[in-house]
Amino acid sequence: MSGTRLAYYMPNETTMKRKEFLKKAIAGSSLSILGLSAFAKNKNHEEDASSNTENVGYNHLPNKEHKTMNTVLHKADTRGDANHGWLQSKHSFSFANYHNPERMHFGVLRVLNDDIVAPGMGFGTHAHQNMEIISIPMEGDLEHKDSMGNTTVIKSGDIQVLSAGTGITHSEYNKNKDKKVKFLQIWVFPKKKNVTPRYDQITLNVKDRKNQFQQVLSPNPEDPGVWIHQDAWFNMTNLGKGKSLSYSLQNPERNGVYAFVLNGDATINNQPLNKRDGFGIWNTATVDIIADTDAEILLMEIPMNS
Secondary structure: OOOOEEEEOOOOOEEOOHHHOOOOEEEEEEEEOOOOOOOEEEEEEEEOOOOOOOOHHHOOOOEOOOOEOOEEEEOHHHOEEEEOOOEEEEEOOOEOOEOOOOOOOEOOEEEEEEEEEOOOOEEEEEEEOOOEEEEEEEEOEEEEEEOOOOEEEEEOOEEEEEEOOOOEEEEEEEOOOOOOEEEEEEEEOOOEEOOOOEEEEEEOOHHHHEOOOEEEEEOOOOOOOEEOOOOOEEEEEEEOOOOEEEEEOOOOOOEEEEEEEEEOOEEEOOEEEOOOOEEEEOOOOEEEEEEOOOEEEEEEEEEOOO
16 A cells, blocks of 8 residues: 555544443534535534444344345435535435434444535535544545644545544535536544544555455554544455455454445345445455456445444
């Protein structure tokens, strides 16, 4: 793995109380448009994602296609759909005006948004607290500004993380006036509450994920990729048609895997998947992938409970 890292953080942390896990997550925004050269406004509100449960991985309907209680299938066309004109967003889990009590989260994975932002538009300054926020750009240039003084741009091949901790404000917008920006925004509940806010981004060599896994995120600052305050590991791969890979979980006793097909078709643990399908698996030690076409896949290993 090769890359250039930009990081700002301090090690002041306090341990999150187990019973407070999953309470008061910021769940989304109400958005309006200011104009082509300005940010869109938003109004943050809090949503109780799952106030009284610790086994958060089972908040789904059974997967009738796969015939097992240890998986959940989210087809691309079943996601929440938000079209604000300047912003088109697909929500794998409940977010803002999309609320589905059977799709609140998968383990500590709270948000997986597939966003397209119009030229010159973006999200106005808004607040976050006690959430790990990961952005993975697919196309275009996304500019970020925050209350810690960071002003940065991320593009395809980069990965960005924001540990909101005790509280931050930030804005994000499409830096270009002539083309859209496409990116994934992912929220993960942290294992520690009220940490010092921090920002990190890294540029990865995309060639390193050809027919193999490239780790892009972990809980360890010394490991490849960015790191977060959670026992989670993210890997990406670009598989050629007919190629296969097997992923061994870091912590199979506690963790599950949510696979998201970015492009192409693949079969994961005998489940056929298409572009933008999501597939959650738990109570397993390995995840087996076969590329039915050229395929780009994001694997997110995350704790299934607090």
